[in-house]
Amino acid sequence: MATPPGRRAKARLPQAGEAPLPFAPTEIARRLLAWYAQAGRALPWRGTRDPYRIWLSEVMLQQTTVEAVIPYYQRFLAVFPDVRRLAAASLDEVIALWAGLGYYSRARNLHAAAQKILARHAGVFPEDLEALLELPGIGRSTAGAILSIAFDRPAPILDGNVRRVLCRLFALQENPRGSAAEKKLWTWAQALTPTDRPHDYAQAIMDLGATLCTPRRPACPRCPLSELCRARALGLSETLPLGRAKKEMPEVLHVALLIERDGAILVRRRPYQGLLGGLWEFPVAEVPAESTPEATAAALAARHGAARARALGAVRHAYSHFRLDLRLYLAEPAATACVAESEECRWVARPALTALALHGAHKKALSLLAPAR
Numbered sequence: 144m145a146t147p148p149g150r151r152a153k154a155r156l157p158q159a160g161e162a163p164l165p166f167a168p169t170e171i172a173r174r175l176l177a178w179y180a181q182a183g184r185a186l187p188w189r190g191t192r193d194p195y196r197i198w199l200s201e202v203m204l205q206q207t208t209v210e211a212v213i214p215y216y217q218r219f220l221a222v223f224p225d226v227r228r229l230a231a232a233s234l235d236e237v238i239a240l241w242a243g244l245g246y247y248s249r250a251r252n253l254h255a256a257a258q259k260i261l262a263r264h265a266g267v268f269p270e271d272l273e274a275l276l277e278l279p280g281i282g283r284s285t286a287g288a289i290l291s292i293a294f295d296r297p298a299p300i301l302d303g304n305v306r307r308v309l310c311r312l313f314a315l316q317e318n319p320r321g322s323a324a325e326k327k328l329w330t331w332a333q334a335l336t337p338t339d340r341p342h343d344y345a346q347a348i349m350d351l352g353a354t355l356c357t358p359r360r361p362a363c364p365r366c367p368l369s370e371l372c373r374a375r376a377l378g379l380s381e382t383l384p385l386g387r388a389k390k391e392m393p394e395v396l397h398v399a400l401l402i403e404r405d406g407a408i409l410v411r412r413r414p415y416q417g418l419l420g421g422l423w424e425f426p427v428a429e430v431p432a433e434s435t436p437e438a439t440a441a442a443l444a445a446r447h448g449a450a451r452a453r454a455l456g457a458v459r460h461a462y463s464h465f466r467l468d469l470r471l472y473l474a475e476p477a478a479t480a481c482v483a484e485s486e487e488c489r490w491v492a493r494p495a496l497t498a499l500a501l502h503g504a505h506k507k508a509l510s511l512l513a514p515a516r
């Protein structure tokens with residue numbers, strides 16, 4: 144309906160429910176920016192406009208806590224201070240620095256994107272959304288973070304923290320991962336992003352989600368948006384966002400063989416594509432349902448020319464989609480057997496194993512190896 148002459152149109156956002164939202168988009172930004180000036184977090188990637196550093200921090204923070212990211216971020220920058228150094232590195236070097244941070248496709252994409260920035264953009268970070276979205280591993284939210292934080296462009300972001308804040312602010316009472324909800328969330332994210340100081344706004348709304356509007360027990364009484372928040376008004380702050388049904392985590396049983404020759408242990412590299420791609424591990428096999436760890440270890444030992452295998456212990460490790468029960472066996476190569484070294488297979492001296500980019504469960508296995516001799 145047209146606004147009657149002489150009356151100003153009231154700024155209105157897309158509706159989450161029946162009731163009209165009683166705030167103008169600029170009011171959210173105003174409150175968040177005032178709060179951020181007092182309560183914003185001091186983080187190693189704050190205070191820079193370098194898109195490389197902002198990109199790196201955003202990628203590392205996907206699915207990972209700030210506390211876990213900080214030492215990785217600092218080590219990574221010490222070795223690869225800019226996009227050119229990253230592009231010139233080998234994928235092995237990049238993965239070695241990433242080892243332990245998880246979700247290794249992030250490291251592979253980072254490396255591939257750096258090479259693309261060098262090849263297509265002469266090493267200069269692109270400043271437009273389309274070009275950013277063409278880079279491996281950069282989705283709409285990461286692109287928005289780079290554009291807003293590095294280039295002060297009013298680009299919306301929708302990372303986990305922002306998603307939660309918006310679900311509550313607008314009292315979204317549906318699965319936030321559904322396509323209709325996704326559309327609403329992006330519309331709201333876009334509508335709330337101010338043209339003035341988008342650099343600060345992006346960090347402010349992320350900080351609100353990380354420090355006050357937390358997944359459990361949000362600190363609503365201290366929140367600068369509390370008077371405007373529909374979830375708070377409806378008593379739904381702790382209920383929203385609606386959770387996805389928790390899936391049972393499958394448990395997988397593996398055996399790994401620590402074959403020792405002259406004080407060195409045989410390791411092999413996982414294929415670059417796929418789970419834990421590019422990381423190192425000991426020869427490993429899944430225990431079939433009809434077999435036992437002992438029988439699987441014996442078969443694995445035979446395949447690697449090892450004479451016998453004796454049980455060393457077990458470690459448990461949780462990955463994102465399954466839990467691993469890993470049984471370790473120590474083996475010696477038969478007198479005549481010798482596994483040749485290659486790009487994917489190495490004999491590594493025991494003391495050097497701790498510095499190798501072994502994946503989580505196999506790194507834990509080292510604690511069993513030391514007292515065994």
Ligand code: SF4
Pocket residue numbers: 308311312355356357361362363366367368369370372373374375380
């Ligand atoms: S009032 Fe509570 S639920 Fe609403 S945005 Fe603030 S912290 Fe989140």
